[in-house]
Each structure stands twice: as C-alpha cells, then as structure tokens.
Amino acid sequence: MALLNVKNLIAGYGDLRILEKVNIVVEEGEYVAIVGPNGAGKSTVMKSIFGLTKYIDGKIMYEGSDISESPTEEIIKLGISYVPQNENVFPNLTVRENLELGGYIMKNGREERIQELFDQFPILQAKQNDKTSTLSGGQQQMVAMARALVLNPKLLMLDEPSAGLAPDLVEENFEYVDQIRESGTAILMVEQNAKEALRRCDRGYVLVQGKDRFADTGKALLNDEHVRKEFLGG
Amino acid sequence: MxxxxxxxxxxxxxxxxxxxxxxxxxxxxxxxxxxxxxxxxRSQIVATYLWDGLVIGLAIGLAGVGLSLTYSILKFANFAHGDMITAGGFSGWVAVFAVMGVGRFDMKNLLLVGAGNPINVTELGISVSTTPIAILFGLVVAIIGTVLLTLLIDRFVFRPMRHHNDGIALLIASIGVSLALRYGLAFIFKTQNRGLTAASLTASYSVPVGTGSVQIDLGEITLVLVAVVLMVCVHMFLQYSTLGKAMRAMADNRDLALITGIPTEKVVRATWIIGGALTGAAGFLITLERGTISFQFGWILLLLIFAAVIIGGIGSVYGAIAGGIVIGFTSTVSLIWIPADLANVAVFSVMVLVLLYKPEGLFKGVTTA
Incomplete structure (x- = not known):
C-alpha cells in the first residue's frame, strides 16, 4: 500500500478547474518530484492534497484512508506537512518561535524535537533568538523546512524550495532535502529546477495542463527524448 | 544612549x-x-499638564491595545470598538450600583435603566477610597460583560463573514454594529449624562511642585496603575505564552498559521477575549476617573483612539500605548501655547505630521509585539 495515492484527481479554485485527472503515487520513504511548465498545476496538486483547494472529483488516499475532503488540520495530524513556495515563515517571530509554532499541536516532546532539528541545522540554533526576517533567503528556507519537520511528518511536501535562492545555495538546499529524506521522511517536491530535481529523486512526474503526462524514475525521465526536448530544454 | x-x-x-x-x-x-x-x-501648571496627559494617554493607550490587537489579527478596523468601551463602562457601573444600593434604593433606578429618578450618587457614596471592593467588583464585571458581548457579536456578525476575507465588508459591518450597540445602550440607559462617584469622598493628594502643587486623585492613580499592569500582562502573554505566539503568528501570516496547524478559529476567539477584556477595563477605568458616563462617550473617544493607533503604527500593541501617550501629552501640554478649544487641533495635527513623515507609524513593522 502506497503512503499517498492520488487517483484521477480533479480540483481547482471556485469555478476554475486546474487539475484534470491527476495520478500521483508516493511510497513510504520515497522521494518524488513533480516537474513541468508554468501553469501546469504543480503547486495546485500539493494544495489539493493539503485541503486548500476546491475538491471536485477523484480520490486522495493516505495510508489507505480517503482524505479527499478532509480539512487541513486533520491532514496535518495524519502526518503530512507542507512548505509553500512564498511567505513560508513568520517574519516577525524569532527562529525558535517559528519552530515552536510548527509543533503547536504536539502534546509533548516539542523541545526535544526542536533540539534534534537544531542539531540537523546548526545555523538555526545559532540564530534561534533572531527575528526570522533578518535571516538570509537560504536560511529562511531552512526555517520553513524545519518548521514543517517539527511534527516529524511521514510526508513532507515542498513547493519550489530552491526558487529565488542564489545559485550556490540551490545546491546546498537540494542537499538538505536529501538529508531529510535519509532520515526516513517521504518527500513530494515541486521544482522549477527540473534537471536537478529529477537527478536526485526516486521517481518523477511531468505535469502538463493539469494532467500527469509522464511518470517514471527520475533518471529515465532525464533520458527520455520527449521529456528532454519538450520540458528540459534539450 | x-x-x-x-x-x-x-x-x-x-x-x-x-x-x-x-x-x-x-x-x-x-x-x-x-x-x-x-x-x-508656573511649573505646577506644567506638572499638572504632564500628569493629566499621562492619565489621558494611558486611558487611550489601553483602549487602543484592544483595537490594535483585533486589527492585526482579524485584519479589519473595528468601528464598534468605541461602543464596546461604552458597554464595558455601563456593565461595570450597573454592577457597582447594584451591590452598593441593594435594599436602599429602587433596583430599576440602581441599574441606571430608563430616565427614572436619578440616584443621588453622593448618597450612594461610591468612590475608590471608600468602597474599593465594589470598584474592583465593577471592574471584573465590566471585563466579563465586554468579553461576552464581543464573543456574541463575533459569533453572529463577524464570524459568518470571515471566510470572505474582506476587510472592507467587515469594517462596514462593524459600523452597523457600532450604531446598533450605541442606540441599544441609549434605549436602555437613556441619553443623559450620569454621575457615578461621590467626588467628595475620593481621596486626593497634593504633590508639591515648585511654588504650588499638583492635585492627584485616587481615581487617576487607579487608572494609571491598572492600565500599566494590564499592558505588562498583555506584553508577557504575547511574548511568552504559546497562544500569544500563535496570535503574533496569525498577525504575521494567517494562511501560514493555518497550514502550520494553528487552530485559527480558537486564536480568533482568544483575540476577542483579550481584546474585549482590555476594552471593558478601559471603559470602566475611564468612567471611574471622569466620575460620569453617557451613552456615547466611547464613540467620541474612538477618533482619538484611532489617532493613537495610527501614530503608533496600526497593528502594533506597543505602538498603541506610545501613540496614546503622545496624544495625551499633546492634548494637555499644548495648552501652554493654545486655548483649550484647540487641543484636538493639536492632537490631530500631530497625527497628520506622523502620517506625513513616518507613515508606517512610530513602531514600524512591530506587529503586536
């Protein structure tokens, strides 16, 4: 049984349909990337899984149960965390406060979990009492990921984690994602930087106009002539 | 330095x-x-202005904290805030009159309901000095009453509108609530100005300054002390409690708060409870200091409160306090140079100056913290 199984999902905003029968599977501990042109609905897939869009039809199964129409707060409790692309930290709060709020629904063990994340991202420990808006873009992205990891999710969804980062930080950011994946968390990632994402992930999907046009291992997609020509710039 | x-x-x-x-x-x-x-x-005049300015400033600041809190978290300017202050004042004083006069006076008159025969407040003998327990009781009732009222209004007016996420619609609805509340209060308590405390019984102290002295009465001291204590409590709550941090997080980014798993409706309710409590306390303390109450005193104050909140930087709790104090000092100290009728001109000129030269307010970007 797959951790996440999205079947023929149709979803959108209001009267607008963005996703037209999307199929995506994420196995336990797997690293899955969604690539594709602008406006294909990549981010909408994640928002739909997280209960933030208008569900129209299809199924979203998580650990065997249907979460197609579950509210966001229920989905968080089931072990899915989501890092949006923009405005993904609380800028006027300190780094530590961002992480504390990431664990708002935890009954106990929050401090220990924050310490674990500080060990994983030492720079955040050094800056824990700084206002998050004073951190660099790369560090803020780290805060955003750490905030989503406080609950120790089984599935972490990352929306364009490398967008807007300086080139040398993009590489570093991908390495952090590898590191998170090694700790056993499954990752579903949307990336603009398609080649790098496909090189690192287990499997990938190419999303075009709200449909999954290609699905294969990352390496196979990188080597696929159609995918290369149409979506990876040759 | x-x-x-x-x-x-x-x-x-x-x-x-x-x-x-x-x-x-x-x-x-x-x-x-x-x-x-x-x-x-004379130096005693300046000292009197400073003390009066501080009293006015803290009263407006305290009333402004509630407004700023709801603005930053709920994202709309609540025009019903002034009338909630009035409601707080009335609920507190009804309670004080009832406990002080039960058995001695007709209950209908005690509850300030209708025009009736106005109670002789000197005979009732209420003052901070002689009946501190009754005053404390009134403060608590004012707080609880205003909290219940704000929760009720939120449940039936603001909450059903909230998912549209439209600040203008909420603002207009709040103007409606404001009018309904004001004339509801006028219907119950009638429109005349009512005396509350026996001024002759309120202890007053002379603090010598230069060749003269400044008169400070216990009503003013109570307002200053309670306002400072409440402001410190709000600060501690926002800074150190998890719920307070969640409120600041919501002020920062409501959508992110939702996807972080913060129960946003619960935080909204907490915001109304704390905002309502401060509003009720402000309404009661202002009327205690003045010794009188009328159905529109909160509405009249609202313009000054908005000015304070704007001077401080709308959305910032510390800004509301600082803005209140700026307004308090301006309204009194300006009297050294200008006639009393122009005091409000000075106050709003200061607001315009701040908007011209520091449009984000004195406490830029310090949302609620």
Missing part, C-alpha cells in the same frame, strides 16, 4: 521632515524654559 544618539543623528541627516519636527519641538522646549524662567508659566 550613545547608540540612540547616533541613530537620532543619522535620522536627522537622512530625513529633513524628522529634522523639521525635532527643530519645532526644540523651539517649543526653549520657549517653555523661557516661560518658566520669566514666570509666565
């Missing part, structure tokens, strides 16, 4: 507007010193 001096110097170098304002303030200060030396203004 040196660092502060340096930033001040930097500001003056970078910003001609600020320089102009500081220059104006320096001239006024020199003129004041000159006036004090020549004896045109």
């Amino acid at each position: 040196v660092g502060y001096y340096n930033t001040l110097r930097e500001k003056v170098q970078n910003d001609r507007g600020t320089a102009l304002v500081l220059f104006g303030l320096a001239i006024l200060l020199l003129d004041l010193i000159f006036k004090l030396i020549t004896g045109e203004t």
